[in-house]
Amino acid sequence: MGKTSKDKRDIYYRLAKEEGWRARSAFKLLQINEEYNIFEGVLRAVDLCAAPGSWSQVLTKKLRQNTENEDDVKIVAVDLQAMASLPGVKQIQGDITKISTANEIIKEFEGHKADLVVCDGAPDVTGLHDIDEYVQSQLLLAALNITTHVLKIGGIFVAKIFRGKDVTLLYSQLKLFFEFVTVSKPRSSRNSSIEAFVICQNYKPPPDYVPTMVNPLLDHKYCDFNEFTGPNRFIVPFNACGDLSAYDSDTSYPLLLEGQESYEYKEPVQGPIDPPYKEILEKNKSMQTNNL
Template sequence: MGKSSRDKRDVFYRLAKEGNFRARSAYKLIQIDEEFDLFTGVFHVVDLCAAPGSWSQVVSQRLASDKNEGERAVKIVAVDLQAMAPLPGVVQIQGDITKKGTAEAIIEHFEGKSAHLVLCDGAPDVTGLPDFDEYVQAQLLLAAFNIATNVLVPEGTFLAKLFCGKDVLVLLSHLQKFFKEVVIAKPRTSRNSSIA
């Protein structure tokens, strides 16, 4: 049986369908929030590599009660190469996060303000060649990190998917130069076979 059969047996796949989330990954973000309290004091969020939009859905729901104005008005910007179906309260940018123009478009949407939280659940299409897949994923992470360093407030949070391969310590050492605390977390929703 193919991947779809495995997914249909997966409890988080079924929960996502029942909860009207676009993907099971919504529960990864929910579980990370439960552990680290991501959304307290957060009004401006960037969701990179956002398609199909499940993380943006979670963010939108979590921040929906915050109807503040001015500096505290909620702004959510979702970015992906692929177009996504619209989400209430989410501005979408179709673009490549490795390109300067995409980063500039994100910054423009915040109208001189900064983001409190930058998310990136991006991963390449896995080829089955671990070294290559880890390299491509690391490039996505570094592109997201570059955007984060340009849009985050001081003490802001950057949450990104990371393939835990042989060069993970090099990536972590770079992140530790910019962030006071760097933590690796693997939510229960991650499949056991996943290296992310």
């Protein structure tokens, strides 16, 4: 009950409902784009760990502004679980650690590589920060691994990261593949959350690097976190992302916002979404009944 009440007071939760976004996380990607202009010239994009689909919604809306022919825009959403369909988005229900998933993405792009890869995936948090940070780092590395298969040279990679005392190794790994790596905290991300986002620009893998899914990118037994020196220790810049005069996700706002004389209830642009597997469950139930 407490969590639900807190969510309903959150300004970005309310705005997401009113504007038709599937989740408040849509504002995080929008604010990242305001700061870094990551959508400029992008026609092919991949949304990893896409469910429930708010980032795919943002991609659909923004990328269509880059061309007069909407058919030129190709967006692929990948997730292990089923997701309600979105117009203009090709869904792949697959594992981002499998080479077959990477091949299917490239097939959808007709042999071309993506201009942009985004990943808002996160594990089910336990509340134990050390465990959560480790699992999230492995998820980010899996996203980076498949990105090396599908991202074009000079492309952009954006992913969620949990900031902690042992993230130096992750930053160093990202700097091996991208010329510019910045960590940003959008205004719509709660201050109480340890999440941030890495914005990796100008994809430029090491010479002779061959993407592979066989081994992880990192082998922790050969190195010690935070023991890097010289050129191997990269200091990654950190930026607060978003207009400082905008809404703050950690502040409660009254229902009457500035300029409003009375509160007017607005129906959500998009109604509640039935689970895509609901129809299958009903069919299975019907078959069981008939068999009896």
